[in-house]
Amino acid sequence: MARGELCVAVLCVLASALAAGAGARKMVVGLDEPKTGDFSDKIADWGAVIRSVVFPESKGDWGDVVLGEDTIAEYVLGFGSGNAAAGRKKVGVYELKRGDFSVKVTNWGAIITSVVLPDSRGDLADVVLGYDTIVEYVNDSTYFGALVGRVANRIANARFVLDGEVYHLYANDGKNTLHGGRRGFNNVIWTVKEYVGGGDSPYITLYYHSIEGDQGFPGDLDVYVTYQLSSPYVLSVHMNATALNKATPVNLAQHTYWNLGGAGSGDVLGNTVQLFASRYTPVDGTLIPTGEVAPVAGTPYDFREPTAVGAHVDEVSGYDTNYAVDGEEGSLRKVAAVRDGASGRAMELWANQPGVQFYTANALDGVVGKGGEVYVRYGALCLETQGFPDAVNHPEFPSQIVRPGEVYKHDMVFKFSF
Numbered sequence: 001m002a003r004g005e006l007c008v009a010v011l012c013v014l015a016s017a018l019a020a021g022a023g024a025r026k027m028v029v030g031l032d033e034p035k036t037g038d039f040s041d042k043i044a045d046w047g048a049v050i051r052s053v054v055f056p057e058s059k060g061d062w063g064d065v066v067l068g069e070d071t072i073a074e075y076v077l078g079f080g081s082g083n084a085a086a087g088r089k090k091v092g093v094y095e096l097k098r099g100d101f102s103v104k105v106t107n108w109g110a111i112i113t114s115v116v117l118p119d120s121r122g123d124l125a126d127v128v129l130g131y132d133t134i135v136e137y138v139n140d141s142t143y144f145g146a147l148v149g150r151v152a153n154r155i156a157n158a159r160f161v162l163d164g165e166v167y168h169l170y171a172n173d174g175k176n177t178l179h180g181g182r183r184g185f186n187n188v189i190w191t192v193k194e195y196v197g198g199g200d201s202p203y204i205t206l207y208y209h210s211i212e213g214d215q216g217f218p219g220d221l222d223v224y225v226t227y228q229l230s231s232p233y234v235l236s237v238h239m240n241a242t243a244l245n246k247a248t249p250v251n252l253a254q255h256t257y258w259n260l261g262g263a264g265s266g267d268v269l270g271n272t273v274q275l276f277a278s279r280y281t282p283v284d285g286t287l288i289p290t291g292e293v294a295p296v297a298g299t300p301y302d303f304r305e306p307t308a309v310g311a312h313v314d315e316v317s318g319y320d321t322n323y324a325v326d327g328e329e330g331s332l333r334k335v336a337a338v339r340d341g342a343s344g345r346a347m348e349l350w351a352n353q354p355g356v357q358f359y360t361a362n363a364l365d366g367v368v369g370k371g372g373e374v375y376v377r378y379g380a381l382c383l384e385t386q387g388f389p390d391a392v393n394h395p396e397f398p399s400q401i402v403r404p405g406e407v408y409k410h411d412m413v414f415k416f417s418f
Contacts, residue, residue, distance in 0.1 A: 089189045091134055096202040098229045100124060101416075108134050109186035110147035110206050110225050112256050117233060120344025120418050125262035127345065129361075129380045132370050138187075142367060143255040146186030147225055147239070148179035150210055150217050151400065152253035153322070153357060153389035156288045160392035162218065162247060162401065169216035174286060179255075181215030185223065186255070193224070203228035212246070219246025219404070233417065239410040241402065249400040250408040251387040257361060257380035260340035260347060264373025268360070268381050269310030274337040275303040275358060277323035281388055281397075289390050289397075293324055306337070309360060309381065318362030318378065322355045322389050329354050329398060332411055336383050343418070350413040351385035354398045358383060385412055 093113060096103045104114035115128045130144045131137055137144065158171035170181035179186065190206040203226055210221040223241045230236040239252045259268055280301050281289040296302040300312035301321055313319065327333040332352045339346040349356075359382040367375045391397040402408045 091189055094195055094204050095197055096229050097198055098202060101233050103235055105204055105227050106134055107190040107192050107206055108137055110190050111137060112145040117416050118418055127258060127260050127262060129257035129263045129369055129375055143186055145256045148255050149185040149252040150180045151249050151251045152179055152386050154178050154288055156390050156393050167216055167218055176286060201228060201230055217248055219248045220244040221248060235414040237412040241408040243402040243404050243406060245404055247401055247403045249392045250402045251400045252410050253384040253386045254412060255382060255384055257382055259380045260345040261343050263370055267376055267378040269378055271309050272306040272339045273303050273309055274306045275323055276334050277325050279324040281322045291394050319358050319360045320362060322357050325356055335385060346417045348415040349383050352411045353385040355388050356383055356385045
């Protein structure tokens with residue numbers, strides 16, 4: 001093949017690959033391999049990386065003329081030995097430790113990977129679900145431990161109107177957008193800005209810059225999260241985001257799966273839960289709010305008094321429900337209390353957001369997690385403080401719009417006892 005013909009072939013194949021990738025709706029990172037005769041290339045849909053270009057030399061022998069890594073994970077996480085890793089932000093795991101209480105965080109997705117604390121007998125256990133390696137989080141669809149955004153929860157029909165302009169988002173939950181889109185904040189590498197692993201108040205601050213058009217959202221956004229062991233057996237989470245040049249919706253949420261009996265110890269149906277919320281937002285068949293904010297009294301959604309998770313779980317086929325938290329919006333107030341009777345561990349959650357998503361891990365079914373443990377349905381619960389789902393399409397809900405120069409603030413405090 002002459003040099004000119006080779007160049008034309010390269011351009012044609014790359015153009016067809018990129019055009020095909022633009023229309024794809026994959027939930028995981030993968031490879032496309034367009035071919036023209038005996039000429040082929042491989043393009044990863046993570047960062048549009050050209051991973052391989054293979055064609056024959058003059059003697060007919062085949063050769064790959066591109067340097068790179070062996071696996072997609074090495075491109076994503078940047079830990080390979082090839083040229084692709086050079087100059088890339090590295091992904092690591094950072095431990096915060098105060099006595100026998102410890103939390104581990106990775107800057108991949110700002111994920112909480114581990115929370116270890118004692119039970120009533122002094123035995124230590126990790127009480128959050130997750131994986132043994134960071135690589136396993138890359139294609140994870142459960143959102144284990146992640147910070148999700150730019151807008152957590154669902155946006156109907158992957159669209160909204162803001163200041164007279166229609167914005168179309170990436171639809172990754174049927175026709176809707178979930179947790180910010182295909183490449184939400186859980187699927188990016190955050191920058192470690194500060195890290196103090198020990199002492200009286202260990203903490204880590206992570207930063208991410210979300211660009212204009214990220215998953216379809218308007219404007220540039222600077223996002224920070226700080227995880228801190230602020231007191232004995234207290235984990236504080238401080239999130240803030242600043243809109244730089246356009247108004248944009250912002251709704252961040254922390255998506256840790258809690259099992260106070262220990263990750264992989266079985267289901268949480270025997271845990272008691274109390275939610276300080278007298279109203280909830282009913283949803284349609286695709287989990288989009290109807291617009292009503294209804295009282296929980298007389299329904300299976302009533303957790304105003306400590307109630308076993310399993311008391312009415314079959315009536316609702318598992319909880320995946322947004323509650324309107326009682327009290328003054330914007331003030332730090334008690335949201336929920338959870339207790340595991342077998343271990344004696346208990347957790348209180350305080351936050352300053354208008355809502356909390358109570359989720360009972362309905363979609364877990366045979367997920368293999370830490371130490372090879374198989375996580376079962378109802379094997380954990382999530383308490384995700386947040387703005388109301390689909391608020392951008394419901395003017396009657398508390399607004400999530402942040403305008404240039406304004407700062408979104410979201411504080412959570414987890415208080416553990418045993």
